[in-house]
Amino acid sequence: MNIESILALTDFSAGADRALDRAARLAADHGALLRVAYLTDRPGHRLADRLTRLSQRAQQLAREHRIHARGSQRHVSTIGDLIEQAGRADLLVLDPIADHRFGGLWRRAALPQVIAHSPCPVLVVRNERRQAYAKTLLAFDPVVDPRDLVRYASDFETDSSLEVLRIEKRRSSAEEPRPRIPRSLVARAVRNGRRAEGNRAFRLTDPLENRKSRLLAALGQVDAVAQILNEQDYNGADLVVAARQAPALVDTILNGDFAQRLARGLRCDLLLVPHGHLDRSAELAAGRMRGLGCEPAAGLRAASGGLAK
Numbered sequence: 374m375n376i377e378s379i380l381a382l383t384d385f386s387a388g389a390d391r392a393l394d395r396a397a398r399l400a401a402d403h404g405a406l407l408r409v410a411y412l413t414d415r416p417g418h419r420l421a422d423r424l425t426r427l428s429q430r431a432q433q434l435a436r437e438h439r440i441h442a443r444g445s446q447r448h449v450s451t452i453g454d455l456i457e458q459a460g461r462a463d464l465l466v467l468d469p470i471a472d473h474r475f476g477g478l479w480r481r482a483a484l485p486q487v488i489a490h491s492p493c494p495v496l497v498v499r500n501e502r503r504q505a506y507a508k509t510l511l512a513f514d515p516v517v518d519p520r521d522l523v524r525y526a527s528d529f530e531t532d533s534s535l536e537v538l539r540i541e542k543r544r545s546s547a548e549e550p551r552p553r554i555p556r557s558l559v560a561r562a563v564r565n566g567r568r569a570e571g572n573r574a575f576r577l578t579d580p581l582e583n584r585k586s587r588l589l590a591a592l593g594q595v596d597a598v599a600q601i602l603n604e605q606d607y608n609g610a611d612l613v614v615a616a617r618q619a620p621a622l623v624d625t626i627l628n629g630d631f632a633q634r635l636a637r638g639l640r641c642d643l644l645l646v647p648h649g650h651l652d653r654s655a656e657l658a659a660g661r662m663r664g665l666g667c668e669p670a671a672g673l674r675a676a677s678g679g680l681a682k
Contacts, residue, residue: 388468510610534574
């Protein structure tokens, strides 16, 4: 994992303030720069005053968390503004902006648009508690190699326990059967991914271990979002991690509808990682090492060229 820059959005609401605090905690944990941007649909309304207040808030976060933080002098009023600023970040942190009382674009289900187009992982902050994450739930399709995603989730909050949930989904008769990823491979990825010393609690589960999910499956209702919501409600996870796109998943799982349903249905924070982002991050890290005259380690070389077989 290589989080060097975090972009957090605020409109100075209570929800946005929780997102800023979470972003600052993550910046301290990962040694990242925190950039704070002002989110508004009225850019001409007292903009100078708001940007001054933004700079002061960034300085306050820097003092409280002992991090490098600065306020962006470019406000965000459209999806295009947001995507342009997110392109220079390794993580975007925000609260569920689809629930804000914004006018124009923001009133039309902005959250799915943000998630669908963001070039970096998106953390949607809903938790009112501001402590470190204690339980992380990672959801993945059992026919897609999850090692990079598992390592990312493992390193995102190293003091958190990790539960890896195999998502069951209905496959069409025309879809060729694919082998399931072995449990041992997933467990090895967790052990290799931890940054903190010592082994943290790890558990690999199937949705049918949950009574409510078994009932839905018996009724023929195999739905990825419902499986995640049921498992999160069952185990009390305070962070859910999922890939935003993956070729082997049905369209409704990892598009805007999936993200919107998850973000609105979950009672905890949600981290969505774009498909291919982890490969690109590995390539960039390898490039930086070569620029310093260092040869990337074997594991990094394998990641930058695709998953090791």
